[in-house]
Amino acid sequence: MSKQELSKDDRLVVRIDKETKNAFMQRVESEGKNASEVLISWINDYLAQEARLLPDIGQVYAEVENLKKKVAFLEDEVTKKSAA
Numbered sequence: 001m002s003k004q005e006l007s008k009d010d011r012l013v014v015r016i017d018k019e020t021k022n023a024f025m026q027r028v029e030s031e032g033k034n035a036s037e038v039l040i041s042w043i044n045d046y047l048a049q050e051a052r053l054l055p056d057i058g059q060v061y062a063e064v065e066n067l068k069k070k071v072a073f074l075e076d077e078v079t080k081k082s083a084a
Contacts, residue, residue, distance in 0.1 A: 012039075 016024075028035050 028038050
């Protein structure tokens, strides 16, 4: 996207502490870049990545409960065999 395609309304406001901002700006400047270029590059890289889907917590809970039951059953079987 060229600079001409962006209007002055196409902004993203981010709050960061002054020390971090100053360090970022100094590094960007020392690399001969500007902050917008770097941030837009990072955003585009992020958007190009496959979305990481979060597991369904309900499904994970159900699977854990099922495994607990299986472990309890196996423990009972081992206990029965040890007692015999």
